[in-house]
Amino acid sequence: MGREVVVTGFGVHTAHGRGAPAVRDGVFAGKAAFAPVTRFDTSPYRGSVAATVPGDPELLEVLAGCVEDALTMAGRADGGDMPFLLGCLGDFGAITRFWRDGPSADTVNGTPAVVADTIADRFSLRGKRLTYTNACVASAAAIIHGWQLVSSGRADTVVCAGVYLLEEATFGQFDSGLAISLDSTLRPFSADRRGMLLGDGAAVVVIESADVARRRGSTPLARITGWGLASDAYHIAKPHPDGKGLALAVEQALRMSGTGPEGIGYVNAHGTGTRLNDSAETNGLRAVFGASADAIPVSSTKSTTGHLMAASGAVEFVISLLALMDNVLPPTAGYTTPDPACDLDYVTEGPRAADLRRVLTLNAAFGGMNTAILLESP
Amino acid sequence: MTTRQSLSLTVVAVATRTEPDGHPDIPRLPGFVESTFNPLLFDVAQRCLTAAPGDPSRTAVVLGGLMGDSTTFDLTSQRMVAGQVHNPLLFMQATSNSVLGYLSREFGITGPMSCLSVSGGLAGELLLAADLVLDTAEVDRVLLLGVELAANERTGHAYRLLADSGGQVGPPVADVAVALLVERGAGPVEITSIGAAEDLGGAPAPGGYGSVQGLVHLALGCTGSGAPGTTTLVHDPTAPAEQAVVELTHRDAALDKGPEA
Known part of the structure; x- marks a missing residue:
């Protein structure tokens, strides 16, 4: 410990x-x-x-x-x-x-x-x-x-x-x-x-x-209680269609923090807006959370900031931190039409008030690398 | 060594590609073009993973160097400046993640993979990173990789600027790659500490390997003829003083050198 x-x-x-x-x-x-x-x-x-x-x-x-x-x-x-x-x-x-x-x-x-x-x-x-x-x-x-x-x-x-x-x-x-x-x-x-x-x-x-x-005498803004790093073992540039590595990373983060699916109040997704990433990410979250995934809000803030490449993880960590501090979920902008391959709650209506205790921020990259970081209220 | 950080790592396999005349025989890697960076990396990684097979779901990979795949970066930039269309194949290998993804697919590796750029003391930093990674419940062994390409016009200028500002890392004399597979527990060669250079005896080992100098020396130390029970101090001349020496303890016979070591 x-x-x-x-x-x-x-x-x-x-x-x-x-x-x-x-x-x-x-x-x-x-x-x-x-x-x-x-x-x-x-x-x-x-x-x-x-x-x-x-x-x-x-x-x-x-x-x-x-x-x-x-x-x-x-x-x-x-x-x-x-x-x-x-x-x-x-x-x-x-x-x-x-x-x-x-x-x-x-x-x-x-x-x-x-x-x-x-x-x-x-x-x-x-x-x-x-x-x-x-x-x-x-x-x-x-x-x-x-x-x-x-x-x-x-x-x-x-x-x-x-x-x-x-x-x-x-x-x-x-x-x-x-x-x-x-x-x-x-x-x-x-x-x-x-x-x-x-x-x-x-x-x-x-x-x-x-x-x-x-x-x-410093006041903590949040605790980092879990993280995961895992690989797809699938392709040099495409994500595993089942979100295999992403699911492994999320499972590792949950295990480390001792948190079950019900404990996650928000997921800041990698959500690149590409056909392959978004369905793979959805499948990875489904694999981990099962039916509980329906009750977990997920959004992609790249819809407002763009894809920040190497900065994505740090910027989206800060966005997740602010969500936790403010008890507000940032929305997925630009969303128009449901996709059967992406069937989660993507916070498409605009910012949403929430009572947050734990949030998860996810990233993925070329080569099938995946990260998950779990933030908790102090 | 007067100051040291204890480590508990066992080296179970090493592989190097250090030919001063280049690598004319290096096999091509499907999907990767132009640059030797990716085939070299795959070659040394493959030899380590084949020499010491293990559970790929519990294997991590950490790649280090200074400049990265400068051939791909510079080719992309030169084509763009010349007004030529971008090559989608170069896009596919635009980051070193891609070749690690290829490696992970070939060997089924689902553990964590990382890439680092370090301006000095790469050997020590990769060993310390491996020590951290092995603290996690999900990982049993870590493949450490170092790749540095010989200088081109642009990186040669960058190396000169680094030297002017006191940097210790110069360009390698040729493209070079090295891999070490490490884990916890007892084994033929153990890495027991990293420390300062005050007590280093004799002349520093010959150079010419750029940022991966310390890793190459480490690999050679592991495959050297140290008698059981003896220690070898491996010097990384690119490292800050407090991490300049890695201590190896030979517990058993030396590791197999392999065909290229």
């Missing part, structure tokens, strides 16, 4: 803006932030829409803002021996600039580890620095690793993060893979879903030992 792990601070930035109020006004109101991309020329591509913050901000600066917010909220703005665990595939924009404009000092930022090192140095975070690069589960994996460090006593406090800003290389890749929705809307779980849309996002969470937080 390890130490209790709590959340004591967070920072978040999406196309809706920076900070919790922007998430409440955008994500929880069900407002989709998609608009024509102006950051680069989309004329060579099929798609043209994403959820981006204004202009062409620096990835490091957006992430730094979230770190500052999270450390301030946690009362740890002075830094210290805290590890910094980041989900990030590097700044692809820096790679593009190298090949387009030539070498510069910025070229090094295409290296994922450099992003974590730079930010950790800036905020005097002197613990270990690790950058998770496993795509859409990267920052969820960073949070899970942070939990393990704290629970096992190897660290008292860990700063976990994720960041992705839209750039042309990734946009073009997903466009070439026919994964981008062409109707300017991301419609998770809806029968007429046509694919995903990308978005800008960054989030940072400070997690620490409950005892340490108590001694510091």
Whole structure:
């Protein structure tokens, strides 16, 4: 039995803006932030829409803002021996600039580890620095690793993060893979879903030992009581149609927390709006919860933020945390038509009041990697 | 070693691909193109998992390196800058998750899989990650993988910038891959601690393997001729001082070197 792990601070930035109020006004109101991309020329591509913050901000600066917010909220703005665990595939924009404009000092930022090192140095975070690069589960994996460090006593406090800003290389890749929705809307779980849309996002969470937080006089925002990490063993890019790995991850998280199906008040789904993901995710939840799944609200907040790639896990962790703190379920936007393959309660009518005790946030990625993290009220 | 973190890991298989002249004989991997990153990774992983079969539902995988699959990243970027259409095959292998997904399918691995980028001391970080993963009830063994590709124009510039700012990791002389399969319990070679370098005797081992230097040295140490009961100190020159040395204890005969080690 390890130490209790709590959340004591967070920072978040999406196309809706920076900070919790922007998430409440955008994500929880069900407002989709998609608009024509102006950051680069989309004329060579099929798609043209994403959820981006204004202009062409620096990835490091957006992430730094979230770190500052999270450390301030946690009362740890002075830094210290805290590890910094980041989900990030590097700044692809820096790679593009190298090949387009030539070498510069910025070229090094295409290296994922450099992003974590730079930010950790800036905020005097002197613990270990690790950058998770496993795509859409990267920052969820960073949070899970942070939990393990704290629970096992190897660290008292860990700063976990994720960041992705839209750039042309990734946009073009997903466009070439026919994964981008062409109707300017991301419609998770809806029968007429046509694919995903990308978005800008960054989030940072400070997690620490409950005892340490108590001694510091810090008020926990939530406890992390379970998590799961599992693989599909199925395909390099497609999810297992039965949601096999996702179900394994959820079962692991429930087992770890000692929670039964009836204990889950909300699931923040990965919900990419692709035909294969959404039915697989539904099947995975059905496999775990059985008939009880009918009573568990599930929503995809990517319908408002877009798919945040390596930042998905951290941003959706924060959204789930806010749901728990506010007792409000964020809706699935863009939903129009029921799909027999997606037969859960997807919170399609708009934000919904709820009495929440435990929420689950899920992510999945290429290669069949799946994560589940269970948050509980403190 | 004056300061150390105790570990309790047993190495049950190792495999390396360290040929300085490249890997002309590396088998192609269906669905993966252009880059040697994926076939190299699969080769060393497959050899470890075949040498020491176990329960794939209780096997975890942790992949580490610094630059990742730079060949795929740079090819994608170069094609885009040149105004060429994106290659959907490159999209499919755009992250290292994809080749791990292929590996997991081939071997039925349903345990956790992770990919890490670390700017120094990869060997120590992967061993510490394995130690954490093995604390969970669902995992019995962890396949540690390190892959780094030789520098190209872009990563070569990045390496120079890193060196200018005090970084300890340089580019490997050639594409290199290494795998170690570790678990708990007694075995022929045990990893007992990670610590500082003050007591390291003799000259550091030769370099040339970039970020995976320490992992390669570790693999060579495991397959070396240490007599039962003796210890070997493996130096990772890329690591921070407090994690620069991994201590191996030889309990039994050395591990089989395998065809490429």
